[in-house]
Amino acid sequence: MHRVNIRSSNGFAFLDSLLELLALSVMLPLAAMFYLFSTQFLVELDSSATEFRLFTLELxxxxxxxxxxxxxxxGKGVRIVKGKTVYDIELNGTVIRKRKAGLGHEIMLTDVKGGHFEVEGDRLKIQLEFQSGAKEEADYALSLPD
Known part of the structure; x- marks a missing residue:
């Protein structure tokens, strides 16, 4: 008759390795999903898109x-005549700035790499590229007097 010693540690390393492998196989996909989620979250934190939306609302x-x-x-700027007031909105270096009646400048948008304005009939189109590489466009319908 063969005696079984329950307190023996024979085979423990094998079972321990299997359990560690099982835990690792569960955790690695979760880590990969967390990484993908965090990169998407960081892209959404890019302030240039939010700043551009605020610029379009301000304009x-x-x-x-x-x-x-x-x-x-x-094409690097646009002049808006409204009554007796003239507004110049222009791309200068890495900022878009506004000037009212030829006086001082007020910064409206920062971190701009390049871009241009277009006026086609009754539409104003703005295309900008930011330092981060993001590209944004805005299109306005103008209601100008005839």
């Missing part, structure tokens, strides 16, 4: 009720 009241809109600086 809209200047265009509403404007008398004339035309390009300046070979």
């Amino acid at each position: 809209q009241p200047y265009l509403e009720g404007s008398d004339r809109v035309y390009l300046t600086l070979k």
Whole structure:
């Protein structure tokens, strides 16, 4: 008759390795999913898209009720005439800035790599590229007097 010693540690390393392998096979896919989620989250944290949306919202009241809109600086800026007030919005270096009646500049948008403005009939199109590589576009319908 063969005696079984329950307190023996024979085979323990094999079972321990199997359990560790099982735990690892469960954790690795979760780690990969966390990594993919975090990279998407970091992309969404890019402030250039949010800043561009705020810029487009800030620009809209200047265009509403404007008398004339035309390009300046070979498409790097736009001049908006609204009553007796003239607004110049232009790309200068890495910022888009606004100037009212030829006076000081107010920064509207930062970290701009390049871009241009287009006026086609009754539409204003803005295409910008940011330092992060993101590209944004805005299209406005102008209601200019005839």
